[in-house]
Amino acid sequence: MEPGMLALLGRTISLMENLGFLWVVQTGFKLELWGELEERKSLEDLLALHPTWDRVLLDHWLEQAFCQDLLSKDSLSYKLSKLGKAIQTYRSQGLEAMYQEFVVHWSPGFARLPELITGQTEKTIFGSEMEEELISKASLASEPFVWPFLRNNCQKNKWQHILDIGCGEGIYLNKLMESFPSLQGVGIEINPTVAERAQNNTHSWGERLKIICGDALDLSQDLGTFDVCLLNNNIYYFSREQRESLLNNLKKILKPTGQIGILTALRESGNQSQRIFRTHIPQNLMSFFIACHQGFLGLPAEGEIRELLQQTGYTDIEVIPLPFRISHYFFARYAGLKTS
């Protein structure tokens, strides 16, 4: 067989395997099968619990989940494997939202790519499920990598007042409040449903933390002043002009030598050889998907963020790649000079 054909077959088979993984995992979430299979169960046990379900399809689901190493099998019964247990454990930390995004939004979104590229159809806008649920929840998946870094920075720089712009579910504010008892914070979130969840998630901090439902492009000076302003996983929402205006406005509410922290996945970043997985695929696909929507240009490149910080007068720029080198944290200081 011609080597090109062999390589293509290999890619196609691994594509089918990956698609199978995606569909099996997401179906398991939707039907709560991961929870039910924490205890060993046979097809008959599951059908007894769900008498109206399709026997043939459920049998195929179990077989596929076993082939994908998500279930272990003992004669006729199945139970979560180590990988299956990880799925169940990690589901509310962004995984379930991410898989829902892939199946329900990425697949039909990319199916329109020929018409989008040729301009035969208009780019869509993110629908309510994406805006109100999935975007902020899928973002929780980066927390295990981001949090240790954020905690160290808070300790090292002795932050006392923190502003979290586009705070989503409020996860970082929550963890910071918990770990640093004298810290006070404000979170700004534009989406009312997400802001309400952030308020519920963080209400125990009382006066120490305020969640405001509002637009970061419309910052009020009454917010107070801050040692640090975080823009976590949302710089791609803002156009180039909006980023400049936002960063200039933040200078008015940063304390002298206050810091800005921009966390973002990058479209291109650094040296391939330093990667754990030598691929740009995860973030490039994310960028590609975002760019299929009206008003979005995809993820930024490292140089774009550096240039933005320099142009808006921030100094001491540090770029920290987080594990897997998909997300990067950019930290910079504002020297406190008078702005126009």
Ligand SMILES: C[S@@+](CC[C@H](N)C(=O)[O-])C[C@H]1O[C@@H](n2cnc3c(N)ncnc32)[C@H](O)[C@@H]1O
């Ligand atoms: C991907 S989520 C990230 C949430 C959180 N920062 C995190 O890292 O987990 C981006 C969030 O930014 C919010 N957002 C987008 N544009 C905004 C704006 N102009 N003002 C305030 N929030 C905004 C979105 O509604 C969304 O909840």
